[in-house]
Amino acid sequence: MDSDHQDPRSVQIPDINGYIQQAHNCFAQGDIEGAIAHFHTAITLHPHCAEIYTARAKFRQQNLGDHQGALEDYSQAIYINPQNAFFYYWRSQTYQELGNQQKAIEDYNAAMSLAPEGTIYHFFDKK
Numbered sequence: 001m002d003s004d005h006q007d008p009r010s011v012q013i014p015d016i017n018g019y020i021q022q023a024h025n026c027f028a029q030g031d032i033e034g035a036i037a038h039f040h041t042a043i044t045l046h047p048h049c050a051e052i053y054t055a056r057a058k059f060r061q062q063n064l065g066d067h068q069g070a071l072e073d074y075s076q077a078i079y080i081n082p083q084n085a086f087f088y089y090w091r092s093q094t095y096q097e098l099g100n101q102q103k104a105i106e107d108y109n110a111a112m113s114l115a116p117e118g119t120i121y122h123f124f125d126k127k
Contacts, residue, residue, distance in 0.1 A: 016042060020055045027063055035059070050077035054087060061094060070094050085115035 019042035026034035039056040046052055057073035060066040074091035081087065092107035 016046060016049060016052055019045075020052070023056075023059065027059070032064070035063075048080055050080040050084065050087065053077040053080070054090065057090065057094075061097075067094055067098050071098075083114060085111040088114065 019038050023035040023038035042052045053073040053076045057070040061070035071094050077087045088107040088111035092104045095104035
């Protein structure tokens with residue numbers, strides 16, 4: 001592996017969480033552009049980290065009402081890690097909010113088929 005590319009398995013979670021926290025801090029101070037910039041930096045440095053995409057998706061959806069952007073980020077997270085049931089669940093919720101019931105059902109079913117028995121059900125049950 002050349003020195004310009006970091007092995008995605010070596011990404012340090014505190015490093016990622018730092019960018020995400022900085023983004024939320026900027027947003028709390030009314031600096032939306034700064035928040036977006038921190039997510040962009042994190043993705044630029046760690047483009048193969050699905051968790052950054054899901055964090056940005058949640059941020060876009062909850063704070064900016066950007067459901068289409070959230071769908072794009074959830075889709076990228078699924079592309080990177082297609083075995084994560086929660087990514088499909090979160091994307092299903094976004095499809096549901098946009099009124100696309102068919103896509104919501106497809107993702108919900110994918111989440112259910114990927115999740116260890118009972119884990120998704122218990123997660124849904126708490127919602």
